[in-house]
Amino acid sequence: MPPQILAVGNLKGGTGKTTLAVNLAAELAGKRKVHLVDADAQESATEWFQLDGGLPFTCEALPLDDPGEAAGWIARITTNPADLVVVDLPPHTGAATAAALILADLFLVPIGPSTLDIRAAAKALDMLTEAREAREDGKPAALLILSKVDRRTAAGREIEAALHEMGEPVGPMVGLRSAFVDAASGGSWIGAYAPRSVAHQEIATLAAVAARILKGKKHGTA
């Protein structure tokens, strides 16, 4: 059976894609065999992995810049023996993002607390719609994730409200927490670095929602 595929993307850098991809991959690895594909030529996920902090999944750098190489890239992912492949995407609408949208069961879009982030996300959602039209299976499902947000601020709450008007389900948010940075610096992930911390609970909650969607259960509608 080909692996299920969870892609993490947005057209903007620094929104927390890699942080989310690595931590979710680790959390989801508790119950299934997970492989992380680092599709960003900057290779931050690969570097994180190479710090040898004992991340509980396998990882490979697999950028895709030339659309002509897409068939090989796709085959490489769909024949991976893991149960779940998590793809960490680069911050642009290049071939990797397009191909990931064609493959993914679930597309996570971390969105930072600024209007620029919202605008970048809207463009990513255009590409998502295009992919859904090209495929005939209604996939990928999508989840917007408010990322790096201080929810106590008015700006945080307003961005959250704006997300809810974008027409895609909004998942549990991930707060701005230094524990994420500290865990990454040591090559670790939040569940190993600070188990049961608020930061870890946020990742666990998000992982549970993602797992439910991957199982084919609906995320819930309003």
Added chain:
Amino acid sequence: MAPPKRPSLVGAMKAAKDAAGRTAQPPEAAPVASQPSPAAETPAPLAAPPGPAKRDRSLSDRSATTALHIPREQLHLLRLVAVARANREGGGRPSVSNVLRELIEANRAALEREAAGG
């Protein structure tokens, strides 16, 4: 609202996936995986979550988008209600528009009476 018909990267990737499915063989042998190639490379028959884009389309055909000018405080209240409802219903997609729709439906009889000059 049809997207412009330029050669689309997404379309090219779909073609690449179909091609990859036909050969079902990674060009570079994967290091760990030497599984038998899946004979039928059809998408896994897992129940796909319905695509929200599709779900919304028929509704939006009958709907219009408008701008309302209301006090910030009222808008804020509507947003909080929208989020509270969605959270209660499992974290789905809160929508101020839905809250307004429901308010209108709840008061429809009175509104229609007034519209009829009653």
